[in-house]
Amino acid sequence: MPRKYILSNIARPRATWSDEQLMEAVAKVQTGEISKRKAHRRYNVPPRTLKRRITSGNFKKGALGPEGILDRANETRLVAHIHRLSVVGFAPDKSTVRTLAFRFAEKLGIKHPFSAATEKAGFAWLHSFLDRNPELSVRQAEFLSLSRAQGMNREDARRFFELLDEVLTKNGLMKKPSCIFHG
Structure with missing residues (x-):
């Protein structure tokens, strides 16, 4: 099974702060209005996060954890x-x-x-x-029986569509798709 880190019951939720809270906290700390600890209490941004973000200059909240093998x-x-x-x-x-x-x-x-x-x-x-990627649905392919594979070849398909074209033209249904019913 995939290695997936599951937070324990005692662990707190991570990164509950917003980009705006981070920007305000960084601005206040950089101007010297408040300390990192006070910014942590007021804006809910951890002091180590503040220190790292001020040092790196990255003020955008990214995904938690490392990037995957393929980005x-x-x-x-x-x-x-x-x-x-x-x-x-x-x-x-x-x-x-x-x-x-x-x-x-x-x-x-x-x-x-x-x-x-x-x-x-x-x-x-x-x-x-x-x-x-939940939009993907990877399934085991179903096998095609030999009789179905042999029964549908290029020549049979061509004959079928020629006959269909002939019937639709003969009955005047080529420009009236609303009059064609599946039986």
Whole structure:
């Protein structure tokens, strides 16, 4: 299962302050109006956070924790690629997504902990990836029976659409789609 840090019951919620509170607290501390401790009490921004933000000059609240193996932009590109595969009829299964992630990281030269032996990302990464991207639905593909595969070939499909065109033209339904019913 994915390595996911779960806060214990005694842990307090983290980063409950807003960007505005941080900016006000930093301005007051930098002008010397109040100390970091007083800013912490008044604006609910931890003193160490104030010190770090003043030193770095970064006053925007970002995501908690480290960035993922693939950053957000690259993950978005991978999700778009998976969607394109699905649209053209090649919906990838879990194993394929893991392989795609490995190849994607290799191609971009991103340092990763994925297995070079199997050339796949791990199961933990896959589960976290799917949690971060709930619009994806990776399922096991269903098999197509031999008779269905043989029954639908290019020649049969061409004959079907020629016959459909002939029937619609003969009955004057080509410009009247509202008169066509599925039986």
